[in-house]
Amino acid sequence: RKSSNRVSYVVNNIINVNKAELLKAACCNLAESFETNPSIDVNYSDALTGTKQIKMLGLTSPYIQIVQENIPNIRGAAQTYGLTFTPGTWVESIQITKGAGSVINGYESISGQINYEVLKPFNDIPFFLNLYGSQDSRYELNTHFNHKYSDKLSSTLFLHGNTRQSRKDMNDDGFLDNPIGKQVNILNRWQYTDAQKGWVSFGSFRWMKDDKFCYS
DSSP states (O other), X not given: OOOSEEEEOSSSOEEEEOHHHHTTTTOOBGGGGGTTOTTSEEEEEETTTTEXXXXXXXXXXXXXXXXXXXXXXXXXXXXXXXXXXXXXXXXXXXXXXXXXXXXXXXXXXSSEEEEEEXXXXXXXXXXXXXXXXXXXXXXXXXXXXXXEOSSSEEEEEEEEEEEEOOOOOTTOSSEEEEEEEEEEEEEEEEEEEETTTTEEXXXXXXXXXXXXXXXO
């Protein structure tokens, strides 16, 4: 058996988190995938909107470089909601580098770097379905459709939807305890691999709509 958390000290202090670690909690997006990991602190940065902010080595998100498959992804103002735009079932693994990392992907990595890998079409199962519901009227649907056209070409269609429509204002301050809203997230990913010639390429098409409402 392989551990769900592995630490490598060969080049940098890197923590590898695989799907077994993500299954320990009912994580619904990338922001909630770190709640079981002690190396990253997750707390609410804004009680009004319910957005979550991560910290590493005492510094907040602007000092942490977040990349998708070594390509800078969540930067600037996108860090407020950017972590909630990637459903947890899409994530294959996460690599966490503590401290100053390599400058190959950019210069933002002051306190650390978070790199997450999305499921590859060549390795995904033909069909995946995940349903989630909670007492505070939060409901989610995740499904994947994978098809291999040939030994070199394959594609996966990721579908995600979530909604929360229950209005709760326990302290009567005019602001909802949890923002209501809904999100529809669609990703179509293609992978072409030619082992003989050494070609590996990825292509993606993505559409997302996210609505939130905070006032009661």
